[in-house]
Amino acid sequence: MPRILKNINIEVGNRIKQQRLAQNLTREQLAQLSGYSANFIQEIERGRSGLSSESMRAFAIALKVSSDSLLFGSVSESFEFLFDKLNAVPQEKRKYVIKVIEAAIDCAVSQDGPDVL
Structure with missing residues (x-):
């Protein structure tokens, strides 16, 4: 059975990817900063995985942005x-x-x- 992607996961994943690229970070570098694997980051950026509040916080801190900006868009x-x-x-x-x-x-x-x- 094919996996159904949730719009929110796709939107948040896109925002994380945009922030990562804007800061010239590789997935591996973001992995080191966030404490999550590069494979997990790839799944997030593709919208295949959602974020827990803990991982949302880790990515916001690693990217030096608010979690609101990752969740809702520009702040x-x-x-x-x-x-x-x-x-x-x-x-x-x-x-x-x-x-x-x-x-x-x-x-x-x-x-x-x-x-x-």
């Missing part, structure tokens, strides 16, 4: 900028930065919040 430049900045924060301090960001967003969308932070 605004400002989001990518913030993602890069947040990745530069040591893991143990990220929760504090995230709390500040959440507070700023809550303030910005609040009816009572200031127009400028």
